[in-house]
Amino acid sequence: MGSLGVHGKRHRVCVVGSGNWGTTIAKVVAENVGEHADIFEPEVQMWVFEEEYHLPSDSKHYDAHSELSKKPQKLTDLINHFHENVKYLPGIPIPATVIANPDIAAAVKDATILVFNLPHQFIGKTCEQLHGNIVPYARGISCIKGLAVSDRGCELFSESIGQKLNIYCGALSGANIANEVAQEKFSETTVAYDPPPMDSKHPTPAGTPGASPHQSQLDLTKLNNANPGSTKGKKRKLQPLPSDYPPLNHATMKKLFHRPYFHVHLTSDVAGVSLGGALKNIVALAAGFVDGLGWGDNAKAAVMRVGILEEVKFGKTFFSDSPTSSPVRTETFTEESCGVADLITSCSGGRNFRCARMSVAEKIPIEEIEKRELNGQKLQGTSTAYEVNAFLKKEGKEKEFPLFTAVYNILEGKNRPEEIPRLIERADEEEEVDGHT
Ligand SMILES: NC(=O)c1ccc[n+]([C@@H]2O[C@H](COP(=O)([O-])OP(=O)(O)OC[C@H]3O[C@@H](n4cnc5c(N)ncnc54)[C@H](O)[C@@H]3O)[C@@H](O)[C@H]2O)c1
Numbered sequence: 001m002g003s004l005g006v007h008g009k010r011h012r013v014c015v016v017g018s019g020n021w022g023t024t025i026a027k028v029v030a031e032n033v034g035e036h037a038d039i040f041e042p043e044v045q046m047w048v049f050e051e052e053y054h055l056p057s058d059s060k061h062y063d064a065h066s067e068l069s070k071k072p073q074k075l076t077d078l079i080n081h082f083h084e085n086v087k088y089l090p091g092i093p094i095p096a097t098v099i100a101n102p103d104i105a106a107a108v109k110d111a112t113i114l115v116f117n118l119p120h121q122f123i124g125k126t127c128e129q130l131h132g133n134i135v136p137y138a139r140g141i142s143c144i145k146g147l148a149v150s151d152r153g154c155e156l157f158s159e160s161i162g163q164k165l166n167i168y169c170g171a172l173s174g175a176n177i178a179n180e181v182a183q184e185k186f187s188e189t190t191v192a193y194d195p196p197p198m199d200s201k202h203p204t205p206a207g208t209p210g211a212s213p214h215q216s217q218l219d220l221t222k223l224n225n226a227n228p229g230s231t232k233g234k235k236r237k238l239q240p241l242p243s244d245y246p247p248l249n250h251a252t253m254k255k256l257f258h259r260p261y262f263h264v265h266l267t268s269d270v271a272g273v274s275l276g277g278a279l280k281n282i283v284a285l286a287a288g289f290v291d292g293l294g295w296g297d298n299a300k301a302a303v304m305r306v307g308i309l310e311e312v313k314f315g316k317t318f319f320s321d322s323p324t325s326s327p328v329r330t331e332t333f334t335e336e337s338c339g340v341a342d343l344i345t346s347c348s349g350g351r352n353f354r355c356a357r358m359s360v361a362e363k364i365p366i367e368e369i370e371k372r373e374l375n376g377q378k379l380q381g382t383s384t385a386y387e388v389n390a391f392l393k394k395e396g397k398e399k400e401f402p403l404f405t406a407v408y409n410i411l412e413g414k415n416r417p418e419e420i421p422r423l424i425e426r427a428d429e430e431e432e433v434d435g436h437t
């Protein structure tokens with residue numbers, strides 16, 4: 001079972017969610033905890049939103065004589081029997097140390113590291129179920145690509161999870177199409193982790209990359225800040241991690257997520273990492289729309305160019321003074337996997353891109369394509385486009401984000417994909433052209 005090293009206790013990890021990416025990350029984490037038995041418990045719990053699943057006859061596990069194949073079975077039973085998520089990540093073996101658990105309270109029991117990985121529309125309800133069931137000194141990492149928009153404003157999921165559960169939560173995001181990572185094809189990712197220093201016996205020295213201006217604070221008390229893109233919550237104090245656990249710092253996070261085929265870069269820019277992952281899904285829809293028209297790579301490059309600029313502008317406008325993490329850095333979008341690299345991969349082969357392309361090419365609503373093509377997986381771009389638009393409207397800034405606004409209006413049927421060039425045309429150039437005519 002491994003040695004305890006110099007610390008009395010080891011971290012127990014639970015992955016909250018078990019979809020296409022949730023299962024992939026559970027695989028990554030399980031491989032790593034097995035290699036770092038002095039830091040982590042060897043078993044990884046994976047909470048599964050239980051459902052019945054009937055093995056398709058083309059599954060390699062299908063056996064006409066087996067009870068498991070004759071009728072629908074609980075997905076958790078199938079995952080634990082075959083060590084494969086036969087519905088959401090078929091064909092990929094996962095370590096036997098990943099335990100699929102339908103009971104959320106049991107799955108998170110005693111877990112000191114909670115990895116949140118489920119479609120963003122389900123996180124609110126899931127946090128309600130978690131409330132009161134986690135250890136108070138647990139720490140989180142959100143792998144969710146989306147934003148929590150409410151009448152309180154626009155929050156990062158790392159912030160909203162942190163608020164709801166009174167824990168610190170960082171973020172993981174990158175150019176990471178799940179199936180490629182699951183097949184161990186080389187990818188990079190970005191992990192943002194910027195907790196108060198009490199968890200780390202070796203905090204990042206101030207003034208060095210990865211250091212945070214907030215590392216001298218033990219509590220997250222600036223939460224009534226006037227920044228519209230920040231959490232406007234109640235004051236809260238974090239529970240320190242007991243000293244008999246290994247420290248939870250950048251080095252530990254790297255040991256948890258880094259694989260030879262999945263390279264992790266650590267940063268403290270939680271807002272930048274989260275925003276890159278959420279907003280690129282809107283841009284991927286736009287790329288799919290123009291591709292669905294048959295317009296080719298130049299058109300796609302044009303929407304990607306405008307898209308990355310709107311991502312940075314959104315971050316700078318609304319998250320320049322995040323109370324719970326360092327200010328957004330432009331470099332996070334340009335230099336890290338979670339920025340332009342994720343935009344490129346998502347606009348090449350992501351689900352949002354592919355479904356938007358089919359929707360335009362076949363003239364079928366994207367929700368129908370999602371149901372037909374994704375076997376229960378969820379698009380994040382469509383709801384994010386609506387949520388971001390509601391927030392921009394409230395802030396009176398729709399016109400300042402023409403691509404995000406165009407995607408929303410196309411989904412709403414108020415504009416057509418063919419209008420994208422006009423909708424994203426730069427105002428100054430329109431004036432110059434007018435002046436010459
Ligand atoms: N799939 C990818 O390639 C990928 C890569 C990186 C990041 N992400 C992000 O990771 C997050 C999770 O995506 P995913 O691909 O794992 O999910 P997914 O798209 O495969 O969604 C299916 C999951 O949703 C769950 N679900 C359905 N109804 C539910 C409910 N009512 N409550 C709770 N869960 C419910 C299902 O059980 C299943 O686990 C998303 O924010 C996504 O953007 C996905």
Ligand SMILES: O=P(O)(O)OC[C@H](O)CO
Pocket residue numbers: 145174175176177178281284342345346349350351352353379380
């Ligand atoms: O398939 P998508 O569009 O949800 O994108 C998947 C990942 O986010 C790509 O990094």
